[in-house]
């Protein structure tokens with residue numbers, strides 16, 4: 192699926208989707224009298240038993256605050272928490288755990304970086320992002336631009352939903368200070384060629400920020416191979432818990448930028464005259480962190496490491512291929528986002544139908560999809576739609592579920608025709 196997606200673990204060979212589904216207890220329930228077909232993974236993915244068990248065990252056996260060091264439970268909690276940080280480091284192939292910061296998720300990580308870079312920005316500077324960004328990678332930059340006098344400039348996308356490289360080449364220039372790009376579009380599923388764009392930006396000394404929220408559930412990025420300065424993701428989209436995410440930052444830059452929040456943990460020494468900061472990564476981790484959630488994220492990554500990545504990606508690709516084959520069976524259905532390199536996400540509209548009606552009628556048939564603007568209003572404006580319906584698949588979805596989706600869409604379309 193992507194040249195940077197090779198697994199670095201030695202997992203079981205092959206991929207048995209039915210066996211995998213047994214690891215996700217939530218999937219085997221009925222919703223509205225029908226077996227649940229969960230196709231809203233882009234919004235939030237489901238959790239395997241190993242994640243639930245790891246968090247449960249953490250609370251049953253080892254919970255205490257971390258880094259306080261005065262007793263055994265505190266040591267156990269700290270070991271589990273820092274072990275999870277190492278798991279994230281290995282997952283991203285970062286050079287050191289000093290470069291892995293716990294955040295509440297992608298949104299907080301982008302805010303942390305945008306605020307941290309504010310002091311480097313001045314009137315006339317340009318922050319380059321794209322027309323396909325999630326609001327989480329637009330609004331924090333707009334807020335910083337307002338504070339500093341910098342300007343936010345969007346790279347255009349093509350009608351197929353790919354980054355317009357001519358637009359990128361013409362916009363990357365003398366004034367560009369930051370390039371903030373999504374690795375994968377949450378609406379279109381497009382996998383952006385970030386490695387080459389980062390290379391071009393770095394050649395000009397531009398700081399590069401990659402939003403990996405929709406990439407990591409589908410392939411494993413390698414931040415050293417990518418060469419980016421910052422990379423962030425949310426655990427809840429990676430089969431882990433809500434409330435936690437990780438930020439990778441290049442050590443030198445993390446050392447240079449100021450802390451995001453003040454409080455306990457992030458200080459070295461506090462006096463009323465002068466306060467000094469803790470070492471990395473703690474400088475950016477004010478207050479008691481989401482300990483059980485970090486442990487849960489570690490368990491999610493370990494779970495993924497036990498799967499055959501190549502087989503899993505092939506299985507996901509087969510889901511998208513089957514969905515594409517079936518589009519023509521629904522009269523008036525149009526897919527938005529037909530990029531050559533895509534993760535299994537399908538945004539669509541059906542002539543004469545409002546996306547929210549499609550969502551409601553599918554829900555009655557036990558099928559969960561997302562409808563609306565997907566926190567990407569500029570992209571909706573580009574396509575001239577108020578919103579779309581979106582089916583986003585995960586590795587635990589089956590071809591039969593794809594077919595159920597289309598049978599249900601045919602029914603919905605007939606109802607309104």
Ligand code: PLP
Nearest residue numbers: 296297298325327377404405425
């Ligand atoms: N970036 C992208 C591409 C997303 O899809 C999302 C969530 O849908 C976010 C950022 C924000 O993630 P979170 O709400 O977990 O912070």
